[in-house]
Amino acid sequence: MDVETFRRAAHAAVDEICDHYLSMRDKPVTAQVKPGFLTDALPDAAPSSGQDWSRINEDFHSLVMPGMTQWQHPKFMAYYPANVSFEGILGDMWAAALTNPGFNWICSPSVTELELKMMDWMAEAFHLDPAFKQRGGPQSKGGGLIFGSASEATLTVAIAARDRALRHLTAASGQIEPSREWAAEATGKLVMYGSTETHSVGSKAAQILGLRFRALPVTLQNRLALRGDTLAAAIKEDVSAGLVPFMVCATLGTTSTSAVDALDEIASAAIMPTKVVDADVAVHDHLDGSTNGANGNSTDCARSESLPPIWLHVDAAYAGPALCLPEIRTKYQKELSALNAKFDSISLNMHKWGLVNFDCSPLWVKDRAQLAASLTVTPEYLKTTAAANDPSVLDLRNYQISLGRRFRSLKVWFVLRSHGIEGLRQHLRDDILLAERFKRLIEDEGDPWQLVEFNFALLVIRLKPASTDADPDSRTRALWAALEKRNDELLLTQTSIPGAGFCIRIALGCPRTQERDVDDAFAVLKLAATEAKLV
Amino acid sequence: MDVETFRRAAHAAVDEICDHYLSMRDKPVTAQVKPGFLTDALPDAAPSSGQDWSRINEDFHSLVMPGMTQWQHPKFMAYYPANVSFEGILGDMWAAALTNPGFNWICSPSVTELELKMMDWMAEAFHLDPAFKQRGGPQSKGGGLIFGSASEATLTVAIAARDRALRHLTAASGQIEPSREWAAEATGKLVMYGSTETHSVGSKAAQILGLRFRALPVTLQNRLALRGDTLAAAIKEDVSAGLVPFMVCATLGTTSTSAVDALDEIASAAIMPTKVVDADVAVHDHLDGSTNGANGNSTDCARSESLPPIWLHVDAAYAGPALCLPEIRTKYQKELSALNAKFDSISLNMHKWGLVNFDCSPLWVKDRAQLAASLTVTPEYLKTTAAANDPSVLDLRNYQISLGRRFRSLKVWFVLRSHGIEGLRQHLRDDILLAERFKRLIEDEGDPWQLVEFNFALLVIRLKPASTDADPDSRTRALWAALEKRNDELLLTQTSIPGAGFCIRIALGCPRTQERDVDDAFAVLKLAATEAKLV
Incomplete structure (x- = not known):
């Protein structure tokens, strides 16, 4: 690929990246693919002759993109966030262009x-x-x-x-x-x-x-x-x-x-x-x-x-x-x-x-x-x-x-430089406020919803076991199973902690998450619990 | 930075990256800066408020870029190459945009x-x-x-x-x-x-x-x-x-x-x-x-x-x-x-x-x-x-x-996909041919120029010691010292190997290196040797 082909391809990629972020809400949070989807779709060896960028780019969008879990989605609340900023993308563009393994x-x-x-x-x-x-x-x-x-x-x-x-x-x-x-x-x-x-x-x-x-x-x-x-x-x-x-x-x-x-x-x-x-x-x-x-x-x-x-x-x-x-x-x-x-x-x-x-x-x-x-x-x-x-x-x-x-x-x-320390503070405070909103929703809902831990912008919740439950984790595990079926709408993570057993983690921190996403996320939780006859 | 600001900044960055490659030959191979040049130029703390991208980008070009050693320069023949391809830059752009720590x-x-x-x-x-x-x-x-x-x-x-x-x-x-x-x-x-x-x-x-x-x-x-x-x-x-x-x-x-x-x-x-x-x-x-x-x-x-x-x-x-x-x-x-x-x-x-x-x-x-x-x-x-x-x-x-x-x-x-296996082969063969050209230049020049080793696209050379030299490495070390003063024109690496002592490595492999660069590089070597009164 020569400089001018790159210029065209990279300009197009910039617009595609912008489109990707502008249409983020329309995508499933978790990739809705089966194991082997990409392995089976691609040939077993590299092509002998070089191919046109347009064809490669088309395959990228039709084959690879559907297999991406959207960590930047406003309803990605799993693991911990993996923040992307546009300034960061610019930094990595230049880092790639200036490639040098700066060991000395x-x-x-x-x-x-x-x-x-x-x-x-x-x-x-x-x-x-x-x-x-x-x-x-x-x-x-x-x-x-x-x-x-x-x-x-x-x-x-x-x-x-x-x-x-x-x-x-x-x-x-x-x-x-x-x-x-x-x-x-x-x-x-x-x-x-x-x-x-x-x-x-x-x-x-x-x-x-x-x-x-x-x-x-x-x-x-x-x-x-x-x-x-x-x-x-x-x-x-x-x-x-x-x-x-x-x-x-x-x-x-x-x-x-x-x-x-x-x-x-x-x-x-x-x-x-x-x-x-x-x-x-x-x-x-x-x-x-x-x-x-x-x-x-x-x-x-x-x-x-x-x-x-x-x-x-x-x-x-x-x-x-x-x-x-x-x-x-x-x-x-x-x-x-x-x-x-x-x-x-x-x-x-x-x-x-x-x-x-x-x-x-x-x-x-x-x-x-x-x-x-x-x-x-x-x-x-x-x-x-x-x-x-x-x-x-x-x-x-x-x-x-x-x-x-x-x-x-x-x-x-x-x-x-682009955000300033105040910009970074604002980002963190916004997330903590959203987590506090989620906390209030759970507390207001009350039994069997239980807030187990809350620190920074992370909530850990469970469904309180009934005294008749043989396994105190069974309700929360059933909720988790129901949530996994809705992982196109919302992605969370499970965990297990001393004194509370099996729990569900909700990590705020995506810069695109808004109050309505918190409300929607809790609605998904409640719906999953209702469908599974847990509440 | 919002999506539209990113769009403008990233389009500009694409053109700047293209300009960077188009003007590569005009840049010094090795950064011509003194230790502390950037440390002293930057403030000791991040700004409190966010700054405009135009100002950041200006500082990037005026402060950071002069301190980059150009590993993609046709006369960077030091260490081993660190190839950049435009396809690779596109890959890293998308990898940054799609950030996800794919552990599972x-x-x-x-x-x-x-x-x-x-x-x-x-x-x-x-x-x-x-x-x-x-x-x-x-x-x-x-x-x-x-x-x-x-x-x-x-x-x-x-x-x-x-x-x-x-x-x-x-x-x-x-x-x-x-x-x-x-x-x-x-x-x-x-x-x-x-x-x-x-x-x-x-x-x-x-x-x-x-x-x-x-x-x-x-x-x-x-x-x-x-x-x-x-x-x-x-x-x-x-x-x-x-x-x-x-x-x-x-x-x-x-x-x-x-x-x-x-x-x-x-x-x-x-x-x-x-x-x-x-x-x-x-x-x-x-x-x-x-x-x-x-x-x-x-x-x-x-x-x-x-x-x-x-x-x-x-x-x-x-x-x-x-x-x-x-x-x-x-x-x-x-x-x-x-x-x-x-x-x-x-x-x-x-x-x-x-x-x-x-x-x-x-x-x-x-x-x-x-x-x-x-x-x-x-x-x-x-x-x-x-x-x-x-x-x-x-x-x-x-x-x-x-x-x-x-x-x-x-x-x-x-x-x-873009190069195909044949494209990769062509790249490697071109570099091996260039290394063979360099080898012929050295062999044709003859004493005291000595080819010590040659494998793949790497040459190792030295100046043959005279029988009167107390230290058999002294001439090659003097050549190396003279070359270091010309590291804006050509960058090589020194080494020391059993049976030959102090030597100079010449690694071909940059996709932009051409026959004239090999000829120019040998001319720099000869000029440095002449200036140091070694030939």
Whole structure:
């Protein structure tokens, strides 16, 4: 395709994209297709000769588009939103046109510098401590970068946290270069903590690294937040058993209910009790695998002196962008103070509720050297004169798993400038108001409709079981089955939470959702319940 | 930004992108900016109120664009190419507009089905064995998916290979559920192999997973290919020392010289010598850490019976797309037969030489269940009726590290249909012809210009040292320093290779590069050498 063919095709695509958004309400929310619909429609091999764009574009609209679930539909209230903004589309158009895998500063200086600047802009907008910024002060050691997903960000943090813990254990043992056997044994004792409500980013990172993940219990009475005493008890138990706590993956806005863990209590619980002991003896004792049960608490204390500090990470994938709202910061003041004062890292997804289209997962750390210590690999062909001559030049490949990286900061810049922080606030507040409207509809309707949880712009509901129900989940499950048949009109997600069982999640957050959509959505819920003879 | 503002902005962007490509030759290849140029030009925080698009777009062109290194410039011959095609831009425009993190089939059925179909199309185009296909036959167990980078693909393979090895060791030891301590000890014994020329994807994956990576030596006499006897000797040595070989990361087209490892010899070397012994005893013996040096070979054989099969992976990041050329398949017939018959997985980057813009790294495996075994995590909110009811429905999150994923297959479909396989072949052949032209220029010029390696469309050259040179690299390093001052005209990369020392790489592959660009590039090389008084 030459430039002029592209010009025509791209102009047409722009108008088609506009039409797509203008006619969004007429589309089914969920793709109404059967498995294999596209697999069977396409030939088994690429054509030998090139085909006309008009034919390809026709197939795109007739074959591919019907199989798209419309995440931008005003009645897409499933999972969490995946915001698209037009500014974001413009950013991705340019990023594609300017393709360059900006692994080093010189690969495209703008890619590195705009990304670091946008990280600082977002840190400022979300009132993160200056310690999280690249240019947070004269001695700034912090900063971060944009990943493709929260999973990638959490895995990256887990690698850095593991290696920091191993370095600490190595130093405490008096070794310079520990043997592989010693390191493997030490790694096998590391424990990451989260709650049963922590997103799979935590347990999957541990699974990938072959580390222990302990999902601690939470209760509905505690709004499903991980509490300090639960964590403290687990740490004590694990240390007694000869294990090494190395990381907490806390959450600000869990997936099921958008619960906020008690970050203040977690920070306190994660500080090890200290006592001056001989570090070598303690760590050696620690790693020899003996549990010393008989020595009880005194052994725990002796050990804890030489245990590494626990890396505190918060996954704010969904709720993070709401930190730009003063009312949210007031509501979670204790948690945010602890986050800023005590936590090592925070990640969030601008591509959920933050108006930047997928993918955009910023991760901030207070000590960026911890990432570089784990992830730097520099063969000759990746050395650059710019990085060698100027310590301010960061080659971002050294802070991530992958080498290449997309120009993701461009869409952040476009979005933050075009909307301004006030525009982002307005978007978030609109969604919270819509969620509150939904909450009132449910509460006004009353029994058997029950609001189980409500945080940010997420509602979790169920149908209250009757005392005669053998299975307390049966009504809500029946409602869910009825709703699945109406997923062209409305898409929600199911979940299961401690203390309430099977529930239905309603996530607001699409910029196109209006009050009438909330009213219509509740009407669909009621209709499904009536049809299934549940009310 | 509303739809109509977007329409105007996007139409303008399309024309600006066209202008950008039409005026590419007038731009400096490498961004001519100093570190901090953009950091200092932008304010320290996002604006409070939204700004007009015209102002943002103006700043984009005046502030950001000068800091872009032009990877699409006809005289960008550094690293490896990062092809952009206009079809690819169209694909990314739509992917951005349709944003959906297609982690499950139902999230957008087209995203999953088109990706699996494109994997099969590419497998067919590159003549991979049907065992690598999703629909390779009635009992097909293979397939794969598209990752964001070769690093991510290699890390994913390493996780699956590690877990397969641990499952094998567990079964051989007679355990059902091994203890963490046992698993950690076993993990500490695993060894991945590559060569000193293997891309950092290999060693970095091992570093991330805390595993051993052994970079085996290669020689210029062997065209820098990893040979079977080298691998066999290393395996024997490691097994004797009580270690467990679990993966080879071989390369088809290394980064420094595009060398092709002897895949046929590697496959033979990686097959363990077998001898019927009691598996339990052997593995227990193996994992107890004793080396049993005195028992010599017989112990090795006893051990090897219970050692896991070695996972054979090939990283074909750069050269992979060239497998669609019959002449390349003929040239590397032995290697490709071994790849198809014996290897477990292969990854390549369509975003290097394959006309699909970054990012697009397909990975194929012969047994996709191996990926799912390591990477499946299914909380309640990720369960779907579609996946529960139909075994043909694959939820792609279970085959990768991240949960969310971009709609990358759309640009592959657009590119393969618009160019056809013949179009892709023509692109690759044009580049190889240009590289051969460059080769002739160097050979015709003669001393001190020296062609060190030439594979696919990559040349590696140096200035031959004089017998009086204290440092044999000094002349080529001086040439490199002179070239860096001319990086507005031509961008190349340096490297260092066994047997030849410091060299300069010249990578052809940009679709806009023409014969005159090759001639001009060599003229720049000669001018730089003359100016530096090296010729």
